[in-house]
Amino acid sequence: MNATLNSIDIVVSDIQAAIAFYGRLGVEFTVDPTYPDHAGCDLPNGLHVMLDTEKFRGSTQTNGWSRPTGDPRNFLAFQFSAPAEVDAKYAELTGAGHTGVQEPWDAFWGMRYATVLDPDGNGIDLYASLPAE
Structure with missing residues (x-):
């Protein structure tokens, strides 16, 4: 069985700052009206990109979530x-x-x-x- 990579989730501390930054690169995110700490964008190539605040990401993990340290990994x-x-x-x-x-x-x-x-x-x-x- 093969999986399909169709989404990328970027964890952010300030969703509005992230939306403004990526907007400068032509990526327009829409904040989810039900979950204001989550935003998404469908790219023309079919890839879905998401922004989730650290708070939101932590709420989706049963063992919690903490920000990695060190240089960018991605x-x-x-x-x-x-x-x-x-x-x-x-x-x-x-x-x-x-x-x-x-x-x-x-x-x-x-x-x-x-x-x-x-x-x-x-x-x-x-x-x-x-x-x-």
Whole structure:
């Protein structure tokens, strides 16, 4: 039996700050009217992404839940159509106060790449293919 990966759940401390951050990347979340600590977004590729507050996530676990420590363990990668768009989005996000951990650079695998952190310290990669030489 094979399982289908169709949802990603991101645990956040402040759901409104997370919604604002991901909105800058074109991901529009809707808060669940029944559970204000939960929001969802259906992406065009069929993937469903959820935001859950730490409080909500803890209430769904019989043994509780606690925030992991250390560096980001997961990274979400957002593709752009041109390298200049990576630079512009990185500048926009860091200019809005989000932490940049890797300034835009031309990676050896043929992409313009940069990394910022979302409000909860999750890694967010920004990338675009470099023009063929």
